Amino acid sequence: MTIINDEALSRCIRDAVRAELKEHFNLGRNPPPENERLLSKQELATELGVSLVTLTDWMKKGLxxxxxxxxxxxxxxxxxxxxxQNITNQIKEDKR
Incomplete structure (x- = not known):
């Protein structure tokens, strides 16, 4: 029976989350189109699966x-x- 320590488990989870986010958001693979369609608050909230209140809070925090x-x-x-960028920064802070 192998027991994994907290640090190794934490690193494994961070790596898995990072890989999933990269795949989900498809970052860096395709540049956005020049004339990208603008999304309304409701459309973006639906796309991200968050409430309008959460989206408004994120706007106040710099979205x-x-x-x-x-x-x-x-x-x-x-x-x-x-x-x-925020997720990457959070992961870097967690490693400290």
């Missing part, structure tokens, strides 16, 4: 958005890039 005629829109590529 990039555009305001056009009192409406809010997002470029999905920008949002995914910021999310990827």
């Amino acid at each position: 990039p958005f555009l305001r056009l005629h009192k409406r809010v829109y997002f470029k999905k590529s920008q949002v995914l890039n910021i999310m990827h």
